[in-house]
Amino acid sequence: xxxxxxxxxxxxxxxxxxxxxxxxxxxxxxxxxxxxxxxxxxxxxxxxxxxxxxxxxxxxxxxxxxxxxxxxxxxxxxxxxxxxxxxxxxxxxxxxxxxxxxxxxxxxxxxxxxxxxxxxxxxxxxxxxxxxxxxxxxxxxxxxxxxxxxxxxxxxxxxxxxxxxxxxxxxxxxxxxxxxxxxxxxxxxxxxxxxxxxxxxxxxxxxxxxxxxxxxxxxxxxxxxxxxxxxxxxxxxxxxxxxxxxxxxxxxxxxxxxxxxxxxxxxxxxxxxxxxxxxxxxxxxxxxxxxxxxxxxxxxxxxxxxxxxxxxxxxxxxxxxxxxxxxxxxxxxxxxxxxxxxxxxxxxxxxxxxxxxxxxxxxxxxxxxxxxxxxxxxxxxxxxxxxxxxxxxxxxxxxxxxxxxxxxxxxxxxxxxxxxxxxxxxxxxxxxxxxxxxxxxxxxxxxxxxxxxxxxxxxxxxxxxxxxxxxxxxxxxxxxxxxxxxxxx
Numbered sequence: 001x002x003x004x005x006x007x008x009x010x011x012x013x014x015x016x017x018x019x020x021x022x023x024x025x026x027x028x029x030x031x032x033x034x035x036x037x038x039x040x041x042x043x044x045x046x047x048x049x050x051x052x053x054x055x056x057x058x059x060x061x062x063x064x065x066x067x068x069x070x071x072x073x074x075x076x077x078x079x080x081x082x083x084x085x086x087x088x089x090x091x092x093x094x095x096x097x098x099x100x101x102x103x104x105x106x107x108x109x110x111x112x113x114x115x116x117x118x119x120x121x122x123x124x125x126x127x128x129x130x131x132x133x134x135x136x137x138x139x140x141x142x143x144x145x146x147x148x149x150x151x152x153x154x155x156x157x158x159x160x161x162x163x164x165x166x167x168x169x170x171x172x173x174x175x176x177x178x179x180x181x182x183x184x185x186x187x188x189x190x191x192x193x194x195x196x197x198x199x200x201x202x203x204x205x206x207x208x209x210x211x212x213x214x215x216x217x218x219x220x221x222x223x224x225x226x227x228x229x230x231x232x233x234x235x236x237x238x239x240x241x242x243x244x245x246x247x248x249x250x251x252x253x254x255x256x257x258x259x260x261x262x263x264x265x266x267x268x269x270x271x272x273x274x275x276x277x278x279x280x281x282x283x284x285x286x287x288x289x290x291x292x293x294x295x296x297x298x299x300x301x302x303x304x305x306x307x308x309x310x311x312x313x314x315x316x317x318x319x320x321x322x323x324x325x326x327x328x329x330x331x332x333x334x335x336x337x338x339x340x341x342x343x344x345x346x347x348x349x350x351x352x353x354x355x356x357x358x359x360x361x362x363x364x365x366x367x368x369x370x371x372x373x374x375x376x377x378x379x380x381x382x383x384x385x386x387x388x389x390x391x392x393x394x395x396x397x398x399x400x401x402x403x404x405x406x407x408x409x410x411x412x413x414x415x416x417x418x419x420x421x422x423x424x425x426x427x428x429x430x431x432x433x434x435x436x437x438x439x440x441x442x443x444x445x446x447x448x449x450x451x452x453x454x455x456x457x458x459x460x461x462x463x464x465x466x467x468x469x470x471x472x473x474x475x476x477x478x479x480x481x482x483x484x485x486x487x488x489x
Contacts (some may be wrong), residue, residue, distance in 0.1 A: 053095070061289070111256060116225075116250065118178060120328075143252055144317065146323055156237060171200040173208075184201075313447055325354060329351065389418055397444075397445040420462070
């Protein structure tokens, strides 16, 4: 799939989270012992640090692309003591899904990897069963959808389908075995639809699902970060269900081979210091980092901003919290249901492989209070003054934003009404084209693309909603109100 705006490298998505290659790698056991690549021509000891990320899965931004491109790991790598006469060989690789990373970790070709909760669960369980004493440790979180935000169900933009109930008798695709697959099954169950008999469920990777939506060859497609926002932003899809509606937590995290961590704990701590700095950069410079991420990953900056910016769909915080342990437990249950984990797998045993000791040390050495960080909600909210009226922005759920094409900063507004007024001025000035408008679901606060949302107007007051059903429900409680599309406001 080609990315608009400028020529970019084509990226492919091979998404089956439980590929045959993973099974093959597991069957032969886990290669052990940290890699020492010998000595350099200068006589220095060479230590390889192999890190695998998923650049297009933008939830790995703070653990992968930002650290790599901003040279943050190099900034913190130890250079004294046993590392005084060391040359580091940092090997970065980017993958389109978790299984290739798992395979390389098992083969001792990757030391540190990052992935979503489903493949991370598989990763830790495989090491536990076949690692011959080597484990995979979950050492930090990258981002969290505490209620499941990030997974989504989409339909073609002009489809008459408005809700899960409308999917009965339709053809729906999803990458089988992914977290989005689990989300889809949960959404169908909640609606009382039997996925075995009442819909036709097929497996499609993101690039195939995107093409199917674009050409109306599929009725609906479910996927994970960032496609639920990316496809609508590209103008050919519309989201009808957000994973957050299920209230089931999901996350992306960092894992490390235990033998590498035992041999080089200072390097693991250095990596986590880089992660902490990358988190700080995202919080303090959301637009700038989203713009850089677009350059590094070919994912539009608006999609990156939707997830990682103020009032974004993901909370960016490295702490390992009870919600993440619960997500692991949920993953085990769903993977068993999908037949991807043996029934004997013990979720409690896997959660014991969550080890935040390296992160605590990294925070301490940076002068940070880990416990304070862990207890703080780091999901930043839209604050400050309205770009047009200068009034203080009160309720972030009622706020609106415009990222005007060509501007470095997003314009924030206290209300949708104020944003509409500013948008009209932009149109009169010829600046509206190419701009992206964000609003927020009145009930849940989810960040939405205005063009794909539903609105309720009552007098001069306007509220936004993810689904038409939610908009109609609110309108029915407000006498004299009307449900409208964005272009009709």
